[in-house]
Amino acid sequence: MRGRVTRAMVACGALAFVASAACGGDEVLGPLFTDPTPTGSFAWILPDGFPEPRVPVANPMTDEKVELGRHLFYDLRLSGNRTQSCASCHRQSAAFTDALPRSLGSTGEVHPRNAQSLANVGYQPVLTWANPSLELLSEQALTPMFGTEPVELGLAGLEEELILRIEEDATYERLFGEAYPEDSAVTLEKITAAIASFQRTLISGDSPVDRDRLGEPGAISDAARLGQALFFSERLECFHCHGGLMFTGTVDWAGKSSPESEFHNNGLYNLDAEGSYPEPNNGLFNHTGRSEDRGRFKAPSLRNVALTAPYMHDGSIATLDEVIDHYAAAGRNVTTGSDAGDGRANPNKSGFVKGFTLTPTERAALIEFLEALTDSAFIAEPRFSNPWPPDGGR
Numbered sequence: 001m002r003g004r005v006t007r008a009m010v011a012c013g014a015l016a017f018v019a020s021a022a023c024g025g026d027e028v029l030g031p032l033f034t035d036p037t038p039t040g041s042f043a044w045i046l047p048d049g050f051p052e053p054r055v056p057v058a059n060p061m062t063d064e065k066v067e068l069g070r071h072l073f074y075d076l077r078l079s080g081n082r083t084q085s086c087a088s089c090h091r092q093s094a095a096f097t098d099a100l101p102r103s104l105g106s107t108g109e110v111h112p113r114n115a116q117s118l119a120n121v122g123y124q125p126v127l128t129w130a131n132p133s134l135e136l137l138s139e140q141a142l143t144p145m146f147g148t149e150p151v152e153l154g155l156a157g158l159e160e161e162l163i164l165r166i167e168e169d170a171t172y173e174r175l176f177g178e179a180y181p182e183d184s185a186v187t188l189e190k191i192t193a194a195i196a197s198f199q200r201t202l203i204s205g206d207s208p209v210d211r212d213r214l215g216e217p218g219a220i221s222d223a224a225r226l227g228q229a230l231f232f233s234e235r236l237e238c239f240h241c242h243g244g245l246m247f248t249g250t251v252d253w254a255g256k257s258s259p260e261s262e263f264h265n266n267g268l269y270n271l272d273a274e275g276s277y278p279e280p281n282n283g284l285f286n287h288t289g290r291s292e293d294r295g296r297f298k299a300p301s302l303r304n305v306a307l308t309a310p311y312m313h314d315g316s317i318a319t320l321d322e323v324i325d326h327y328a329a330a331g332r333n334v335t336t337g338s339d340a341g342d343g344r345a346n347p348n349k350s351g352f353v354k355g356f357t358l359t360p361t362e363r364a365a366l367i368e369f370l371e372a373l374t375d376s377a378f379i380a381e382p383r384f385s386n387p388w389p390p391d392g393g394r
């Protein structure tokens with residue numbers, strides 16, 4: 001069925017457990033996805049064993065579009081007051097996160113959630129922490145650009161101004177001409193398509209754990225190997241939700257028979273008998289309205305996790321050591337304040353978050369394994385860095 005999908009099929013495949021109602025329809029969207037063969041001049045640069053990301057037919061990969069998208073991703077003109085770009089909250093040095101518990105928008109508004117890593121985001125079938133229907137990177141970009149709850153880049157009402165800002169720049173005149181030789185007019189659609197193309201190239205798969213996977217002797221320490229065994233054990237259960245090549249159960253690639261999207265409650269909060277989380281972060285529930293979806297979020301990929309602190313959808317856990325405390329205790333018991341409640345007893349909590357005891361050696365080994373998921377070449381890769389000169393003229 002590759003190459004021709006319906007919206008209903010996407011919803012069914014991605015979300016068999018929530019989408020029974022959505023699975024009856026047959027709204028044909030046409031050929032959304034490509035075959036896993038490179039298009040045009042573009043050649044993926046993939047780590048050994050990595051499949052190609054799935055690419056929408058309407059937005060094929062080209063080197064020129066990627067280069068245009070990279071300039072836009074790093075451009076302060078993409079915020080109303082010219083103080084922020086996508087890269088302000090998605091910094092390469094932090095594996096494209098912002099190191100804040102919750103992000104800060106261009107006008108000072110605090111985002112209710114933590115900025116996600118964009119490493120391997122092209123392999124994510126659904127985007128953001130808990131939205132089961134946001135599938136396209138080009139569509140997602142509209143939220144930080146034009147969203148008002150919260151304000152991120154603050155471009156609402158400035159659509160024409162944005163186009164004018166881009167049009168008057170000589171670098172963009174060249175880049176749009178190269179990326180869209182047949183019709184180089186600046187449009188919002190081309191802007192978001194190019195940013196999506198750039199993001200699909202943000203591929204990270206050269207960590208010590210990968211080099212070990214590919215047989216390089218001495219790539220990881222004995223401690224990290226012990227930590228890996230614990231991570232993949234039935235005692236700790238981490239792999240059920242953070243397994244596979246991307247270290248998350250939510251994954252897709254070109255030619256995969258159906259994208260997999262999973263949302264889990266890992267017992268962070270429990271404000272009432274229904275297992276509520278602090279507003280406005282009730283996870284999948286905010287999109288489905290089903291009580292059992294309260295507190296269910298996408299399990300983040302654990303690639304580069306040592307670089308992406310603080311952790312969880314609201315940045316409420318500061319260190320990897322404290323993350324292990326959380327899982328060892330089978331969830332978090334908040335004893336005081338407005339978030340008080342015993343997350344360990346959340347009715348929606350996954351059965352895999354069941355607690356365990358680790359010796360100090362085992363705990364250190366688990367952390368060493370998580371640290372060995374860091375891909376230092378990824379955060380130093382010039383292709384992913386800011387292309388603008390330091391003064392930028394912007």
Ligand code: HEC
Nearest residue numbers: 086089103104105111113114115116127128129141144152
């Ligand atoms: C103010 C900080 C901020 C800015 C600016 C920002 N982001 Fe984000 N980004 C976030 C936060 C916070 C999330 C989590 C959103 C959510 O769950 O609602 C996120 C999530 C994402 C995701 C989803 C990743 C995943 O794994 O599902 C993508 C893709 C993304 N941002 C791309 C962009 C792009 C492209 C831009 C520029 C057009 C941008 N972001 C600008 C903070 C920001």
Ligand code: HEC
Nearest residue numbers: 236237238241264297298299300311312313323327350352
């Ligand atoms: C039932 C599925 C499940 C299991 C089992 C599980 N996790 Fe998670 N993990 C999640 C989800 C979901 C989140 C995000 C939760 C949130 O933000 O509300 C998460 C978040 C994390 C984070 C934070 C990542 C970030 O970028 O914010 C780390 C680190 C982590 N888990 C490590 C582990 C380890 C180590 C284990 C095993 C001891 C484990 N997880 C077991 C589902 C799971």
